[in-house]
Amino acid sequence: EKYVYLFHEGNASMNELLGRKGANLAEMSALGLPVPPGFTITTSACRRFYDEGKTIHPDIGRDIYHALHTLEETSGKRFGHPSNPLLVSVRSGSSTSMPGMMDTILNLGLNDYTVTALVKHKENKHFAYDSYRRFIQMFSSIVLGVDESLFEDELEKVKQQANVEQDSQLTPDHLLDLILIYKEIVMKETGHKFPQDPKQQLLTAIGAVFDSWYNPRATFYRRIHKIPDHIGTAVTIQQMVFGNLGPNSGTGIAFTRHPSTGENELFGEFMFNAQGEDIVAGIRTPQPMTVLKERLPETFAQFDTIACHLEKHYRDVQDIEFTVEESELYVLQTRSAKRTAEANIKIAVDMANEGVIDREEAIMRVDPAAIAPLMQHTIDPAAELNVIGKGLDASSGAATGIIVFDAEEAERQHRTGHSVILVRQETTPEDIHGILASAGVLTTRGGVTSHAAVVARDLGTPSVVGCESFKVDMEQRELHTDTVILKEGDVITICGSTGRVILGEVPLVPPKFSREFCTLLEWTNEFKTMRVYSSVNTPQEAELARKMGAEGVGLCRTELMFMDPERLPRVTRMILARNQFERRKALNELIPMQKYDFHGIFRAMAGKQVTIRLIDPPLHEFLPNPSALALELERARVAGDNELVEEKEALQQRIEILHELNPSFGHRGCRIGITYPEIYEVQTRAIAEAALELKMEGIEVYPRIIVPLVSDWREMKKVRETVEETLQQVFSIYRDRIDIPIGVFIELPRACMTADKIAEYADFITFGTNDLTQSAYGFSRDDAEGKYLAYYLDNNILPENPFVYLDTEGVGRLIEIAIEQGRKNKPNLKTGVCGEHTSEKDSVLFLQNLGMNFISSVPQRIPSARIAAAQAAI
Ligand code: PEP
Ligand code: MG
Known part of the structure; x- marks a missing residue:
């Protein structure tokens, strides 16, 4: 096996073997661009390095020396030569770019002799000594494991003694002193002299770069970007060129x-x-x-x-x-280039319009998950802002949060539910976990290509960098601005689109899509084959969904129509009702409101399908919290309000009766509609009446009804009878009729396995993949994440969170079986999916391949769902 490739032996397609950097350097050499010569040691050598107990096999070592020899010939310089030395950089590069996560060593090949040659050759003492000084510092900290701050402290001391601010103001003599001090540090810390043999420097440096593949920040970066650990990094050795040679460099x-x-x-x-x-x-x-x-x-x-x-x-x-x-x-x-979501879309659409790529490719280039920042609110242009500073607009979007000064604090505050703005002088790759935990990043130094900016753009985190009028005082943990001193915990807002830093919270406005974004979304319609519906609960949401391009409503969760504080007590009353009489009374108050909302949704979706789910109240989500109730009761007693005491006591008793140990699988879904048919009756009536009334107004309505949490065909049969009877009653009263298909919501494994029988009573099937994931795994969707799922993910027990990424092996297989079963006797049976998975690209691709007819997402995720659906079809 070949482990070492000279640049001219490689090309861009050898990305996996040579890493992206190595492959692109090879490609650029082939294009005849001015690339300093060099060679790349493959990722497979890295894997072997780990297989062989972190050693570089002598065979590979030999190949490296061989390539080095060729490099000497091309450059006309010799490694370690006292008058004409070759100096190289040693840089990491895996097949997926991980900016700044692994180590790099520059100026390798310098020693006490070659540095003198460098002085003569470049006629620049300052440059030569500074290069050697930097090399000792880099090599010792990265390869020999010496604490870098020991060197930094000495550099600071020498600068103070010399009374200068910048490194560049030090004289060659200062630098020579520093070199001696640095060498002493190395001796003291490692017990050895600083290595003088360039070949030894090279091999140990290559080992150290391989080793940096598993440093904590790189490991963390891979985890959040889902880059596999086993691929390893390549190492590129390249002849040094010097940007620090003076004013024309x-x-x-x-x-x-x-x-x-x-x-x-x-x-x-x-x-x-x-x-x-x-x-x-x-x-x-x-x-x-x-x-x-x-x-x-x-x-x-x-x-x-x-x-x-x-x-x-x-x-x-x-x-x-x-x-x-x-x-x-x-x-x-x-x-x-790493870029913001906004830039990515503009570039993809522009390039398609320029004819550089086609529309398919433009769509493929937009990650549906990465457009979330575009759906965020931005600062209201009309708002009065207390702008306290301005830096560079490094990553767009606005973020408000409390100031924190280090990555650990960012994580801590984030865990306790705070939105945080990480404020640093500059960020280093070690801050990555803190950046990830932050809503925004602010630095006082650095440009838009600095680490903080690149990583923030990559993560879609709003960021302002290089806000130079600010000073971070780490000791006092304060941020000094021109006008105020802010403490850790104070609230600021940053606007990554304009670079402004604003005191306190600010009013935000909803997102406005760029012309290119609208164009891209238009293009999705040319390719996608699944319909993209929206899951909405109010007329306002339906309007928003339509604006986002929803082709109808895939799911209207009727119980959620009552979540506002005015309506909720009525739902509670209905759930708590002791008998049919009380229930009907509560329903009679609820239904007019619901009918009014149906009107609104139908109107907003005129000409499009609207699927309404009959009530599915997992009781625990709607009942008052028992301890809060106990407190209220206590208060009523103290106040001596007997009537209130009685009411609360009755409520308490009722809750005790209704209390379920496992409410997710409790008295909910169609079980409610079967035990209390009047609830489904009244809802059906409201749906049919609203539809017929709009029909009379000449509005095109296409209502559909869906029955939740079905496990057995008999349930479906029963509910269907109730619904159909009610529809007939309404039709005869209104002397008009409208087609209202009745579908089944499949959320339980048993329903999947027996979908053939259920389909006899269902006009279509919708899968609720949230509950289906819950019931297939037996993981509570409310508790799993906090209790054990996070551990599972951290420790690779499970590869992904199945509530976010559809589990194709198990849950997916159940869906596949259900479709097969369902279409056995009804080959044209339409199927679709509602649930959180419908904008996640891998899940959507899987659903497309199962032959799904539609997916349904919340309005904010419709653009992602449309892109994912188009990508799945391309
Ligand atoms: C589901 O279970 O996937 C679903 C869409 O229903 P809900 O989230 O309302 O339980
Ligand atoms: Mg459900």
């Missing part, structure tokens, strides 16, 4: 289109006299690309041409790292 990162807005313009940042890591780490805030254009117009023009070339070649927006060494341009990396 520098380093930059540029995007071929704007990563926040998607605007088609070169967008990037540049830092003169710096090395690549300086930008990524956000230690200095870089300047916009125009500075390069002004100072080195030819170099800039060359870069611009290359950037266009790369975007065309890869047919996607590129994020390009480059270095200018004394006006000479070198490209060090290109990759598909």
